[in-house]
Amino acid sequence: MKPLDLTPDDERLVQVFRALGNPMRFRILQVLAAQRACICGDLVDLLPLAQSTVSEHLKVLKTADLVQGTIAGPTTCYCIAPATLAGLRDRVARLFRDPAADDRCSDHERSTPMTSSSSTDPNAIKAAVSARYAARARQQLIPPETLPLAQDAACCGPATALEAPACSSGTCGIGYRAEDLAGLPASVTGVSLGCGNPVGLAEVQPGETVLDLGSGGGIDCFLAARRVGPAGRVIGVDMTPEMVRLARANARQLAAENVEFRLGEIEHLPVDPGTVDLVISNCVVNLAPDKGAVFREVYRVLRPGGRLVIADTVASRSVPAALRERLDLWGQCISGALDRETYLATLREAGFARIEVLAEHDLARGDLDGDLALLSLTVRACKPA
Ligand SMILES: C[S@@+](CC[C@H](N)C(=O)[O-])C[C@H]1O[C@@H](n2cnc3c(N)ncnc32)[C@H](O)[C@@H]1O
Known part of the structure; x- marks a missing residue:
């Protein structure tokens, strides 16, 4: 038989269909998509399968890039790989398109790589980022006996050479x-x-209203809450429902009555204009596809004379397109990092004044791209009075 002339993209599609062509694997994907389980043990509780069989199925799904695993301590949390799914939707649509009904089915389009259009789509980026942090929050919500000890828990540890040096x-x-x-x-x-300690540098005053962009599990909100005291208040905003749930549970545990967590995107803050004294953020703005929109929103919610103190990941030079298109690296605070000068210029363009860098340090990194380095920058800026 003549060998089939399949492109690498076609071969990957075949691999994906092969992985999906098993009812149990299909079911595992449905459970992961519904976010009902993340670790292998949870899947075993939900499915009529032994742990070793679930592991085997997960291995096949992982090889086909349909799921991704994040290692944290002794467990691996699996979730749907949004990049593959977004690319898959496009590929399948192209495969079954009726060429007579649609003349866009050109040679050029057939050879377009799976990831290029979908991976720079802001919605695909946000889905990938949110899936990563949802998985991280769920790990924290698993039974207490499996939680890491407090002193080393802050150190998530990279899963691969490229995995999350920054975040x-x-x-x-x-x-x-x-x-x-x-x-x-x-x-x-x-x-x-x-990637920094914005509260430590923000000179938070009693009675102030503080807003934390991308509050995660709430660490900086709780530190700020101590400083603003009972007369002040702290609002954390995060787009990942699991993170908001975790942060609210933490607030209850700490009986932190001057802190609230809101679900929302930092590009569209659920906060009234001119009501905030101080905006803080810790390693989040780099994850937003449109940094200009974020800084304009910060400007809107700050009162005149208000300030921001933001720690974030920036790059030593422009991140190359090949890395920017990697959805998996967005969530790791790599793909979305602006170079230092562009970051500061974007703040200026949003109207901020008295911009100063308060702290700066190198971040550990894998082999990214030649001399490309990632830095943690803590910047302070004011909305003119
Ligand atoms: C790297 S974690 C940092 C969390 C927290 N600031 C900390 O220091 O632990 C990024 C957080 O930002 C949230 N996030 C990312 N992009 C966002 C966006 N566009 N709008 C709102 N939240 C976002 C994620 O859900 C995640 O909880």
């Missing part, structure tokens, strides 16, 4: 003092995913 391992040395963290439970410190 996870950097947390070990990002500037929190032991006395700041004293009294915070592991369900807060264990999901600290920032």
